[in-house]
Amino acid sequence: MIELLQNLGRNTRTSFTKLGRGTFFLLQTTSGILSVLPRPRLLLNQMHSIGVLSFLIITISGLFVGMVLGLQGYYILSDFGAEETLGVMVAASLVRELGPVVSALLFAGRAGSALTAEIGLMKATEQLSGMEMMAVDPIKRIISPRFLAGFLSMPLLAALFSAVGIIGGQIVGSGLLGVDEGAYWSQMRANIDFQDDIVNGVIKSIVFGFVASWIALFEGYDAIPTSEGVSRATTRTVVNSAFSILGLDFILTALMFGD
Amino acid sequence: MQHTSTQDTLVGLFVASGIAGLFFLALQVSNLSSFTAHDTYTLTARFENSGGLKVKSPVSSAGVKIGQVSSISFDPKTYESVVKLSIDKQYSTLPDDTTASVYTAGLLGEQYVNLDAGGSDEFLKDGGNIDVTNSAIILEKAIGQFLFKSAADEKK
Numbered sequence: 001m002i003e004l005l006q007n008l009g010r011n012t013r014t015s016f017t018k019l020g021r022g023t024f025f026l027l028q029t030t031s032g033i034l035s036v037l038p039r040p041r042l043l044l045n046q047m048h049s050i051g052v053l054s055f056l057i058i059t060i061s062g063l064f065v066g067m068v069l070g071l072q073g074y075y076i077l078s079d080f081g082a083e084e085t086l087g088v089m090v091a092a093s094l095v096r097e098l099g100p101v102v103s104a105l106l107f108a109g110r111a112g113s114a115l116t117a118e119i120g121l122m123k124a125t126e127q128l129s130g131m132e133m134m135a136v137d138p139i140k141r142i143i144s145p146r147f148l149a150g151f152l153s154m155p156l157l158a159a160l161f162s163a164v165g166i167i168g169g170q171i172v173g174s175g176l177l178g179v180d181e182g183a184y185w186s187q188m189r190a191n192i193d194f195q196d197d198i199v200n201g202v203i204k205s206i207v208f209g210f211v212a213s214w215i216a217l218f219e220g221y222d223a224i225p226t227s228e229g230v231s232r233a234t235t236r237t238v239v240n241s242a243f244s245i246l247g248l249d250f251i252l253t254a255l256m257f258g259d
Numbered sequence: 260m261q262h263t264s265t266q267d268t269l270v271g272l273f274v275a276s277g278i279a280g281l282f283f284l285a286l287q288v289s290n291l292s293s294f295t296a297h298d299t300y301t302l303t304a305r306f307e308n309s310g311g312l313k314v315k316s317p318v319s320s321a322g323v324k325i326g327q328v329s330s331i332s333f334d335p336k337t338y339e340s341v342v343k344l345s346i347d348k349q350y351s352t353l354p355d356d357t358t359a360s361v362y363t364a365g366l367l368g369e370q371y372v373n374l375d376a377g378g379s380d381e382f383l384k385d386g387g388n389i390d391v392t393n394s395a396i397i398l399e400k401a402i403g404q405f406l407f408k409s410a411a412d413e414k415k
Contacts, residue, residue: 044266044267044270045266047270047273047274048266048269048270048273051270051273051274051277052269052270052272052273055273055276091288095284095288153273153277155277155281156273156274156276156277156278156280156281157277159277159280159281159283159284160276160277160280162280162284163279163280163283163284163288164280166284166288185287188288189287189288189289189290190290191290192288192289192290193289193290193315194285194289194290197289198284198285198288198289201284202281
């Protein structure tokens with residue numbers, strides 16, 4: 001019994017300590033962003049490995065998610081004779097929820113885990129300590145460019161996801177199922193609000209990009225420098241990112257779309 | 260990491276396509292292009308009952324959207340619904356005897372404010388009042404009255 005309480009106390013304390021370290025890490029990283037700006041080459045390399053390499057998985061998933069939404073939406077809406085509103089349904093669900101959330105989950109799985117593994121391995125092979133020995137700040141040289149790249153890529157990826165998904169819904173809806181193409185687009189345009197839907201969706205994706213890159217980089221930086229530690233850190237990145245993204249999504253939705 | 264010009268091109272393509280996606284969402288998907296923040300002026304209409312009217316419901320005249328509802332409030336003195344309409348500046352020549360009515364688009368569709376222009380030579384100004392209004396038709400009320408009337412007819 002005493003042992004249980006001791007464990008509970010220790011675990012609580014460890015997790016608070018970790019949160020504290022994480023916050024400190026975030027502050028260091030954001031202050032390091034300034035020193036990235038004079039060296040855009042660092043940022044460009046990371047945009048390539050984080051953004052460009054996630055491009056394919058994001059667009060293909062977006063296409064299929066949009067196509068599934070088109071099919072499912074059509075089956076339900078045709079019961080009410082409201083196939084014309086298919087466009088609204090596909091666009092609203094993509095722009096508001098699925099676009100930011102699913103692309104953030106894919107981003108955490110594709111780019112986040114790679115970041116954690118890369119930085120964890122750098123730590124395990126003492127590359128980070130080596131840099132410190134050469135008076136190069138690893139936060140400024142390694143972490144900040146990756147953070148900035150993740151932060152910038154995420155909204156672009158989410159926008160691509162939504163755009164490709166809407167086109168996918170249109171391909172299935174009016175190409176295969178015979179919804180009027182004009183009605184698909186005009187109903188969508190009449191009902192999707194720029195401020196309420198698009199801008200809020202973009203804000204969501206920015207927040208998710210921030211959180212997912214923070215978690216991925218911190219887990220890598222904080223990993224126990226062994227092969228097992230790196231593998232655990234990678235797992236934690238995916239799990240924690242998924243939790244934070246979905247939890248934050250609820251909070252953001254409650255704040256944004258309360259009418 | 261080795262950097263090559265191919266990498267630069269790929270990053271450029273990625274950023275360009277992401278921004279193209281954002282533009283697509285803004286212009287093709289949302290209502291940004293159809294009704295942007297034009298200059299508007301405000302008119303006030305008082306309805307006995309504004310029904311299911313909502314903020315941002317369209318205001319149209321002769322079937323063309325000319326503005327939207329900017330606020331709806333209840334006046335505790337006169338027990339009326341006070342609806343503020345923001346109308347696009349380019350339609351500033353509405354006569355001051357214009358009639359405002361709450362109509363329904365389609366059988367189950369959303370409600371909107373319809374403005375019927377009158378014949379006066381004076382135009383409504385910013386902050387002006389629309390004096391002649393027709394309330395929303397409440398379906399339950401109409402059905403109730405109809406049933407009551409047909410029952411009364413049968414008794415005769």
